[in-house]
Amino acid sequence: MIRVALVDDQAMVRVGLRMILESEGDISVVAEATSGTEAARIVAAHSPDVVLMDVRMPGMDGLTATREVLAAHPDSRIVILTTFDDDEYVYEALRAGASGFLLKSVEGDALVAAVRVVAAGEALLAPEVTRRVIEQFARTAPLRDEDHVPSAEAIGDLSDREVEVLRLMARGLSNQEIASQLYVSSTTVKTHVSHILTKLGVRDRVQAVVEAYDSGIVVPRA
Known part of the structure; x- marks a missing residue:
């Protein structure tokens, strides 16, 4: 069973993600958090295989939460949930050790497949924005x-x-x-x-x- 934790300040988003994931026989949502501040606590308490982390949240954002979780739990696998205008967060989250990212508009089947890929130890880059991320790395790398x-x-x-x-x-x-x-x-x-x-x-x-x-x-x- 793949154990998933959801970190998002919007209740409807968490409900939607839970419904999609738990319709599968091999995935279970074991914990939810409404802020980045709670993320490390639920990871410590529930040891999920995959954490789906919203990048924009009040208080501690997903980037800071990713750093905090991975500092305390280096083997955690975090997938950032993002929209097209969140690029600057995504680049830094990947540098911080996130295993990849998904667009919030992702279809249910793709979401399920992504969770399985990351749980199996693979990295995940949404095809729609992979090359944009690579280009940003190129722009921010030392000249x-x-x-x-x-x-x-x-x-x-x-x-x-x-x-x-x-x-x-x-x-x-x-x-x-x-x-x-x-x-x-x-x-x-x-x-x-x-x-x-x-x-x-x-x-x-x-x-x-x-x-x-x-x-x-x-x-x-x-």
Whole structure:
């Protein structure tokens, strides 16, 4: 059973999310909170597999709550609920360790699938805004010369092919798109991604992209 916690100050939103999720036999909503301040408390009390966190709430917002929850419970998997105009929160939430985000307008089937994906340990980036997030990382990453060569420490033990895959990931390409560009199978790409996560010491694809920009493995394009 996948255990989910809901953090949103709007009761109707929580009711809607609960109805959708609990219509599935493998998902249970174990706790709700109306503010970011309550988020860490319910995570500590109920140990949910996935936390759905609204980004805009009075008092402590979803960004601050994400940092607080992950500081106390590093293995928590948080999905930010957002709208198109919340970009600035989303970028910082991903840097803080959130496992991804969903638009609040997401269809029920997509919501259920997203919870299952995150509970299984994968990162989640809504396709509608993935590339916008990547572009923002590029704009906010430290500026470097085009001929910048990342340090050996930044690259770690990544092979040339793994660096190539990581750079394509950082452009927002899916495994299938990377496979097509490199003329390899999706299974091969998935294996490369798994090795990249292990070597960089990050838990999911989102954090690998953040690390790629922050360390200079990927240089922002003008």
